[in-house]
Amino acid sequence: MKFKKLSITLLTLILVMTLSFTILAEEVNLRIYHVNDVHSRVEEDDYAGSMGYAKMAALIKEARREKENVMFLDAGDTFHGQTIANINEGESISHILDLMKLDAVTLGNHDFNYGQDRLIELDEMSRFPFLAANLSREDGEEISYTKDYIIKEYDGVKVGVFGLATPETSYKTHPKNVEGLVFENPITTAEEVVNELEDQVDVVVALTHLGISKGSEYTSIKLAEEVSGIDLIIDGHSHNVLEEGMMVNDTMIAMAGEYSKYLGYVDLTVENGEVEAINANLIPREETAEVEKDYVISLVVDRVNKANEVITSQVVGRTAVELNGARGNVRTGETNLGNLITDAMKAKFGADAAITNGGGIRASIDQGEITQGEVITVLPFGNTAMLMELSGADLKAALEHGVSEYPAAEGLFPQVSGIKFNFNGDAEPGNRVQEVWVGGEKLDPNKMYTAATNDFMKAGGDGYSMFADAPIVSEAGGLEEVLMEYIEANTPVAPEVEGRIIAD
Numbered sequence: 133m134k135f136k137k138l139s140i141t142l143l144t145l146i147l148v149m150t151l152s153f154t155i156l157a158e159e160v161n162l163r164i165y166h167v168n169d170v171h172s173r174v175e176e177d178d179y180a181g182s183m184g185y186a187k188m189a190a191l192i193k194e195a196r197r198e199k200e201n202v203m204f205l206d207a208g209d210t211f212h213g214q215t216i217a218n219i220n221e222g223e224s225i226s227h228i229l230d231l232m233k234l235d236a237v238t239l240g241n242h243d244f245n246y247g248q249d250r251l252i253e254l255d256e257m258s259r260f261p262f263l264a265a266n267l268s269r270e271d272g273e274e275i276s277y278t279k280d281y282i283i284k285e286y287d288g289v290k291v292g293v294f295g296l297a298t299p300e301t302s303y304k305t306h307p308k309n310v311e312g313l314v315f316e317n318p319i320t321t322a323e324e325v326v327n328e329l330e331d332q333v334d335v336v337v338a339l340t341h342l343g344i345s346k347g348s349e350y351t352s353i354k355l356a357e358e359v360s361g362i363d364l365i366i367d368g369h370s371h372n373v374l375e376e377g378m379m380v381n382d383t384m385i386a387m388a389g390e391y392s393k394y395l396g397y398v399d400l401t402v403e404n405g406e407v408e409a410i411n412a413n414l415i416p417r418e419e420t421a422e423v424e425k426d427y428v429i430s431l432v433v434d435r436v437n438k439a440n441e442v443i444t445s446q447v448v449g450r451t452a453v454e455l456n457g458a459r460g461n462v463r464t465g466e467t468n469l470g471n472l473i474t475d476a477m478k479a480k481f482g483a484d485a486a487i488t489n490g491g492g493i494r495a496s497i498d499q500g501e502i503t504q505g506e507v508i509t510v511l512p513f514g515n516t517a518m519l520m521e522l523s524g525a526d527l528k529a530a531l532e533h534g535v536s537e538y539p540a541a542e543g544l545f546p547q548v549s550g551i552k553f554n555f556n557g558d559a560e561p562g563n564r565v566q567e568v569w570v571g572g573e574k575l576d577p578n579k580m581y582t583a584a585t586n587d588f589m590k591a592g593g594d595g596y597s598m599f600a601d602a603p604i605v606s607e608a609g610g611l612e613e614v615l616m617e618y619i620e621a622n623t624p625v626a627p628e629v630e631g632r633i634i635a636d
Contacts, residue, residue: 159408160289162201164337164398165192168368169390170206171213171242171514172225174433176417176425180513182392183417186425186433189232191395191415193426196233201286204233205293207368207387208240208341211254213514216436218610219443221246224436226258231428234260236282238295239267240341240368241304242516245609248309252277263295263339266321268314275313280325283333289402292333294325296340298369299350304607318342318350319358326361334405338362343370344378344385347601352387356380363407364398371591377412386412393417444505448616449623455497457510462490463541466633469493469510470547472625473611476618477584478549480608481519485550485570486584487530488611489594491543502619511612515586520602525577527551528568529598536561538635544594546633554634566636586611 167188176184196202206229211222222243229237237243239262244251255262255277265280281294298304299315322338329336342352344367352367362383371390377398378385388396394414401409455469456462462470470493478486495509522530531553534546538557553568568575582605585596592600608614619625 158403160201160287160402161199162203162286162289162291162335162400162402163195163199164203164205164364164366164400165195166205166207166366166386166396166398167388167392168207168341168366169209169240169371170392171209171390172211172217172222173214173391173514174216174225174228180391180393181417183395183420184392184425185228185232186429187420187423188392188395189426189429190423191420192232195397201289203235203284203286203291205235205337205339205366206237207339207366208238208297209242209368210237210240212242212245213516213610215440215444215508215514216433218613219440220436221250222254223257224432226254228429228432230259231432235284236261236263236293236295236339238263238339238341238368239278239297239301241298241301241607244301244305244309246309248277248311248313263293264297265294265325266296266299266316266318268316270312270314281329283329289335289405290333291335291337292329293337293339294322294329296322296338296342296355298341298343298348300348300369300604304604306608307606319355322355322359322362326359330361334402335364335400335407336362338365340365340367341369342367344372344387345370352385353378353380356383356385364400364410366396366398373414374412375414384410384412388414441505444503444508446504447501448504448507449502449619449625451497451499451502451619452624452626453628454499455627457493457496459494460541462493462547463543463545464490464539465545465635466547466629466631468627468629469496471549471630471632472618472627473511473615474547474549474584475627476615477517477611479618480517480614481582481584481606483519483550483584484581485527485548487534487546487548487551487589488586489534489543489589489596490545490547491594492586492588492611493547504616507612507616507619511610511615513588515588515611517584517608517611517614518587518590518604519582519584519606519608520590520599521580521582521605522599522602523577524568524570524575524579524581526598526602527570527581527583528565528575528577530596531555531568532562532565533595533598535564538564544596548632552632552634554636556636
């Protein structure tokens, strides 16, 4: 009998050990949805190619019904950009992302555009955390609106997510927005956080706003090369479309373009505390034509837009003349509205010059009162104003490119301030610009000038490739905000066509 009891005991022990081993060996699958650089483009938009949050919400909600383990992350530049966000300083975006059950966001440089006090308020009203482990204060005081990392558990698998903000934020938002802040070395910070997390979690995710641009000192590629132990980097800032991700050493880097054109997702398989498989994918807007928009998100967006109508009807100033933004005019020659916009950009930064693309000017404004809504209609794309430094040779090359399609009415045609130039529209493209003056003096091809432009052109949009590598000196808010500030300060405005651009 004793032997029989012992056998039963051993059998029971063997069964328990076998069961335990089976549980430990069980695969756990996790899907992480991600976005970056949405810049508050929350609505489906043919011009920008945006999918919009309502369709994203529908896709994520469907996945949560079908899968046990789903996470949703945002890699920054989230709260600023379009009227739906700018008027209420990001509150609408916070509310929508709460409804979408966002797990965490890292802070992009444009998320500081409303200032630190507003970030505190946004953090308090949001149910998801703001992550930025490399953010500190000069005075050593704790930052209340950010966390270093979070830990979440899925079927026994612990996932640590830590955030990194780009040090470029110090000059890629207005300096007053980051007074007293220090953006620590992301590489050093990551090493410290990964060391802290490695004994606590099975999966380490870096939620970063670093980008992969060659001109940046700190990139997610450099992070993956120099810091071991990171399984996945969800990245933003450089707006790259990584269709299947990018493997660097043992780290997957994922990025989903910009403006909600794509919804990214990464599938991970974890076994015995180790990531055994990881695959990155993107869902482009083109594949969502048949997706029915989430009703609640659509309703919230509609209500916010209706509430905003009260604000967009507010008067910001007056114009003593009609402001000419007609498509055929801003794309073929100087107009008084083009002059007003670029004067506002130049004044905002105290720049030597300013240049914007005629294609970004979408309407005229009648003589009389000017409302916020009219300004937004003129500049509807949520572009931001940037100050860059470039040589006189590159500035001339930009003007040459801008008139290369003349007399065709193309969006690349430049509107300028602080610049006067003449060109021969009958000459071969590349040899059309004859003389250029900056600040009343003849352009020196070897001199360095500061020039204000918009983020679209700075990124090489409309073919302005000579701007892409120009160092960024500073950034301001939205272009429409810059114009409204200028009109309010100088009302009534009465810009004229002054001969800044002369077609011989």
